Amino acid sequence: MKVAITTNKxxxxxxxxxxxxxxxxxLIALVLVFTLSSDNFFQFDxxxxxxxxxxxxxxxxxxxxxxxxxxxxxxxxxxxxxFSSVMAGVIITFWGLPIPFGxxxxxxxxALCGAISGLAVAKMKIPPFIATLxxxxxxxxxxLVISGTKPIYFDETPAFAQISMGxxxxxxxxxxxxxxxxxxxxxxxxxxxxxxxxxIGRYNFxxxxxxxxxxxxxxxxxxxxxxxxxxxxxxxxxxxILMASRLNSAQPALGSGYELEAIAAVVIGGxxxxxxxxxxxxxxxxxxxxxxxxxxxxxxxxPQEWQTVIIGLVVIGAVYSDILRRRKG
Amino acid sequence: MDSQxxxxxxxxxxxxxxxxxxxxxxxxxxxxxVHALVGENGAGKSTLMxxxxxxxxxxxxxxxHKGREVDIPHTKTAQQLGxxxxxxxxxxxxxxxxxxxxxIGREPRKKFPLLLDDKALDEQxxxxxxxxxxxxxPRARVSDLTVAKQQMVxxxxxxxxxxxxxxxxxxxxxxxxxEIQELFRIIGQLKASGVGIVYIxxxxxxxxxxxxxxxxxxxxxxxxxxxxxxxxxxxxxxLMVGREIYHSVDFKQTDSEAETVLExxxxxxxxxxxxxxxTLKKGEILGFAGLMGAGRTEVARAIFGADxxxxxxxIIHGKQARIHNPHDAVKQGIGYLSEDRKQYxxxxxxxxKANVAVASYSRYRxxxxxxxxxxxxxxxxxxxxxxxxxxxSVDQKVKFxxxxxxxxxxxxKWLTRDSDILIFDEPTRGIDVGAKGEIYKLLEELAEQGKxxxxxxxxxxxxxxxxxxxxxxxxxxxxxxxxxxEADQEKIMKLATSRTG
Numbered sequence: 001m002k003v004a005i006t007t008n009k010x011x012x013x014x015x016x017x018x019x020x021x022x023x024x025x026x027l028i029a030l031v032l033v034f035t036l037s038s039d040n041f042f043q044f045d046x047x048x049x050x051x052x053x054x055x056x057x058x059x060x061x062x063x064x065x066x067x068x069x070x071x072x073x074x075x076x077x078x079x080x081x082x083f084s085s086v087m088a089g090v091i092i093t094f095w096g097l098p099i100p101f102g103x104x105x106x107x108x109x110x111a112l113c114g115a116i117s118g119l120a121v122a123k124m125k126i127p128p129f130i131a132t133l134x135x136x137x138x139x140x141x142x143x144l145v146i147s148g149t150k151p152i153y154f155d156e157t158p159a160f161a162q163i164s165m166g167x168x169x170x171x172x173x174x175x176x177x178x179x180x181x182x183x184x185x186x187x188x189x190x191x192x193x194x195x196x197x198x199x200i201g202r203y204n205f206x207x208x209x210x211x212x213x214x215x216x217x218x219x220x221x222x223x224x225x226x227x228x229x230x231x232x233x234x235x236x237x238x239x240x241i242l243m244a245s246r247l248n249s250a251q252p253a254l255g256s257g258y259e260l261e262a263i264a265a266v267v268i269g270g271x272x273x274x275x276x277x278x279x280x281x282x283x284x285x286x287x288x289x290x291x292x293x294x295x296x297x298x299x300x301x302x303p304q305e306w307q308t309v310i311i312g313l314v315v316i317g318a319v320y321s322d323i324l325r326r327r328k329g
Numbered sequence: 330m331d332s333q334x335x336x337x338x339x340x341x342x343x344x345x346x347x348x349x350x351x352x353x354x355x356x357x358x359x360x361x362x363v364h365a366l367v368g369e370n371g372a373g374k375s376t377l378m379x380x381x382x383x384x385x386x387x388x389x390x391x392x393x394h395k396g397r398e399v400d401i402p403h404t405k406t407a408q409q410l411g412x413x414x415x416x417x418x419x420x421x422x423x424x425x426x427x428x429x430x431x432x433i434g435r436e437p438r439k440k441f442p443l444l445l446d447d448k449a450l451d452e453q454x455x456x457x458x459x460x461x462x463x464x465x466x467p468r469a470r471v472s473d474l475t476v477a478k479q480q481m482v483x484x485x486x487x488x489x490x491x492x493x494x495x496x497x498x499x500x501x502x503x504x505x506x507x508e509i510q511e512l513f514r515i516i517g518q519l520k521a522s523g524v525g526i527v528y529i530x531x532x533x534x535x536x537x538x539x540x541x542x543x544x545x546x547x548x549x550x551x552x553x554x555x556x557x558x559x560x561x562x563x564x565x566x567x568l569m570v571g572r573e574i575y576h577s578v579d580f581k582q583t584d585s586e587a588e589t590v591l592e593x594x595x596x597x598x599x600x601x602x603x604x605x606x607x608t609l610k611k612g613e614i615l616g617f618a619g620l621m622g623a624g625r626t627e628v629a630r631a632i633f634g635a636d637x638x639x640x641x642x643x644i645i646h647g648k649q650a651r652i653h654n655p656h657d658a659v660k661q662g663i664g665y666l667s668e669d670r671k672q673y674x675x676x677x678x679x680x681x682k683a684n685v686a687v688a689s690y691s692r693y694r695x696x697x698x699x700x701x702x703x704x705x706x707x708x709x710x711x712x713x714x715x716x717x718x719x720x721x722s723v724d725q726k727v728k729f730x731x732x733x734x735x736x737x738x739x740x741x742k743w744l745t746r747d748s749d750i751l752i753f754d755e756p757t758r759g760i761d762v763g764a765k766g767e768i769y770k771l772l773e774e775l776a777e778q779g780k781x782x783x784x785x786x787x788x789x790x791x792x793x794x795x796x797x798x799x800x801x802x803x804x805x806x807x808x809x810x811x812x813x814x815e816a817d818q819e820k821i822m823k824l825a826t827s828r829t830g
Contacts, residue, residue: 198443199436202425206433209422216420217433218405276424 020270022321023285030289034296041299048177050288050295055164055180056081056243058287060262061269062191063235065283066228068266069195071208071275072128074229075259076117076135077236082255083139084110084240089152089250092160099160106244107237113139114233118226140256147252154248164245180242185284187238192280194231204228208275264311265290268318289314333396335360335494335525336381336412341390343376350376354390354551356544358494358525363516365528365536365557368546368569369789369822374529377546378496382414383407413487414496419479421471428454428467431486457485462518477508484515488524495519496527501535502622503600513539531620533562533826545569563819566826570789570818587611589647590781591750593632596641601627603805605641609750609781614772616796617785619825624805625785626668629752633665634658645750659688661750664743666736668755668785674739677728681720682709684727684738688746712741716771733764740771751775752783757791769795789818801825 035042060077067074088106091097113135120131154160164180195201203224206214215221244250269286271278290311297307336358343351351373358364366374379385381392383401391398394410401407421430428451429436437449454467463481471479480500487495501509516526516539528540536543537557545552545568552568587610596605601624609615617625630636632643634652643650645661652658655665667673676684686693686705693701693708709723716737720730727738736756743751756772757765772795776782786792792799799816801809801824809824 197445197447199438199445200443202429202433202436202445205424206422206429209424210420213420213422214433216404218408219434276422 020279020282020285023269023282023289023318026318027285027289027292030292030296034292034299038296038299041296046295046299048181050291051181051184052178052246053295054287054291055178055184056239056246057258057261057265057290058184058284059187059235059239059242060258061265061283061287062187062280063232063239064259064262064266065191065269065271065278065280066195066204066235067128067232068263068271068273069204069208069275069278070225070228071211071273072121072225072229073132073263073273074114074117074232075129075132076113076139077232077239077262078255078258078260079136079139079143080110080113080233080236081240081243081258082250082252083113083143084237085244085250086143086147086152086252088241088244089154090146092157093152093154099157099163102160103163103241106241107234110237110240111230111234114236115226115230117233118229121229122222122225136256136259143252143255147250149252151252152250154244154250161245161248164242180246183238183242187235188280188284191235195280200224200227200231205276208272208277210276261290264315267315270318270322272322286318332359334358334393335395337393338377338381339391339393341377341380341392342388343380343385344388350549351380351387352549354546354549356381356527356551357554358527360493360523360525361520362541363520363526363528363539365530365540365543366546367530367536367543367565368552372546372569373549374546375498376549378414378498378527378529381407381494382412382496408490411491411493412496413490413492413494415480415483415487415498415500417499417502419476419483421479421482423472424470426468426470427465427474427482427485430471430482431457431467431489453489454485457489461485461488461515463515475508476503477505477511480504480512481515488519492524494525494527496529498529499531499622500528501530501532509535531826533565536565537562547571563823566819566822570822587613590645591632592642592644593628594642594644596628596631596643597639598627598631598636599639601805602631602638605631605805605807607800607807607810609783611781612776612779613797614776614782614784614795616792616799617783617802618789618792618799618821619787619802621787623802623825625802626754627805628802629665629754629783629785632658633663633752635665659746659748662748663750663752664688664746664748665752666739666743666754666756668758670732670735670739675727675735678726680726681713681718681723681730681738682706685709685712685723685741685745688742708745709741712738712745716741716744717767731764732760733767736760736764736768737771740775744775749779750781750783752785754785755787756784757786757788765791789821792816792821793818803827 040046060081064074064077084106087109088102091105092099092102117132117135120126121128162179164178166179167176168179168182170176195204203214203219206219207221207224211221265287266278266283267273267286268289269279269282269284271282293311293314294307297310334357336356338354338356341351341354354373354377356366356377368374376385380387381401383404383406386402392401393399399410401410422433431454432450437446437453438444439446451467458465458467463485465478465481471482474482500512504512519526530536540557542554543557543560543565544554545565547569589608590611591609594606596602605628617628619625627636631638632652634654634657643652650661652661671677676687682705685708693705695701706723712718713720713723718734718737718741720734727735730738753772757768760768772782772784784795793816797813799811799813799821800807801811801821803825808827811820
């Protein structure tokens, strides 16, 4: 009996961590390859550039991780992000309210959109793919309607751009790391804690693992589903603020396609699309792999079109390696 | 046994549309006893237990819990009364740990209520395991455990609700012998601590070993309650099946000279199928009897290429057949009629024409892929006429047809494909009594025309009425083969419950 249990533990470690180790090893390998092939790659400015370009997609991917672990999907994260940034623009630039109101408004907009998707999924029993596809179209359209299809600039409120592009670390330690990057890592820690240590995370995994069993155990499945979609929406809202701040404008036409990159990052990080499995650390690594690849290929002068092709192949490779590993286990 | 019973059910009645599922049923459970509940499939055991656990509502009768009459409107009420059930299929979340599964929905929290207290959780489970005398790591992932261990987790979960009544539905179905020993040890312990256990099982040898009393049900009626040590296995079986059986009057002897159409040798697939070997002759109806989960459907699916097999040979018309998927099987002339017609047999939203032609479209296709609609309609008309399908026209969607007529459409599909080996899985499930006769007649006619038929059925009268030969399965093995004249219910039941180890 004792022996059997120790082997169980070993399997446990294998199934949980191996995919992440693999992803992490790929990330290191990529960095090494690019460092060796170009002197321009491993420079402080370039690394910061990579991290900065990871921030927005990364935050979207953090949010998507929650929904994907339930076995669902959120196709609306990209356009909800845009919608949130437009709402922030409306509050700050059109209404002239203080920046914190705009930030809060943007995040709340995202959370509300998520809550509505969640309601459609949990209460109306609309499949997540369809419910969030509809939400994607709704928010895409609303962004254009509200902004009058024109970008909303934050020229009167220069402090807004500092949310992303300013650097607290510069004033504190003299190292210039943009706030967007710090926020991304901060949010990753919060998301990680939510998933690992709170009741939300527990039910998140339970739902993805066996929804019926969870329901039969007396858990209010609908409530937690709505909560989880709301969290995903809130993360999209935060991403919207980061995006608007970085561009110093809310761009209503942007955002479509971001959801797919976010999903790709989540999947590369080892989260299973069939639910029940996944980690925030994996998602962070997945998002980094994508931007390191894009950046490195650009430095090596690989045309942009080919970069996309290569990332597509990486997604297939990552998921297939996961499937192979599972088949063996 | 004169102390006050934990549970006493009296005069329980339950009807579903068209079925009188429970007729004046009674059941009594004492503290510290293992009470076996036996009966054929459909005898009403599960329904009775579902009423006790609040899944169904009784139409009439009383349930007395420790001397007090109670109402059990929800599963939650049953839980509060300390009544738990461990289902045949386990309800666990494979990605979570043992402890997380046991306390799902009741997690201990820290002061800040959003935060989980996993240390306290694991400790609670450790205490629980110590009480059960079980050596298991609360932090192990459920998906890494064997089925037996997972079952222990379910039992622990039930006990964590302070259950005094534990219902186990076929708990040993998926266990090996040594795992069964472990389960029985736990049951013994629970018994000693005063838990009353309802044990539903078909396995006579287990019942003799583990139970104190046995209640027999048949056709929704209470038959008898007996002390286990005062009754023989044969007596239990005869109580379970003891009803009149209608034998078809004019049955034809199997022609032992007939050509062997299908031969299966050494078919193996994991634990589901072990060394399956049999032959099927031209014009024969070969009945497959056995209890639910005995592996009959798995045999059919293996022959039909729907599941991968580990090893085995399938010989059709004397030639080795390579069947890797249903497409190969259909090409070899095999047709499979699933027990779940709506899910696997029919395109319910399409019309009779499309359903009849769906397995043979290549025949109705012109060179450019254009469908020859008239020819399809013609074939469909032919099926409707020859099988006497009651439908206003071949353009009728099959979802509007009755169960019997839907079954005829599926048969028509395979006849159109010229299949000469037809595998019927529960051919009359969900078909009302009148239409059953028609399906039986149709099967007999098909056999007379030289089709070879494998008929899987859980209804013994159906097996006995239709089959020329009967193969009985238990736990993935063939445990016996009976000719029609020697087959009777008791022999079949005995073979169907004989564990070979």
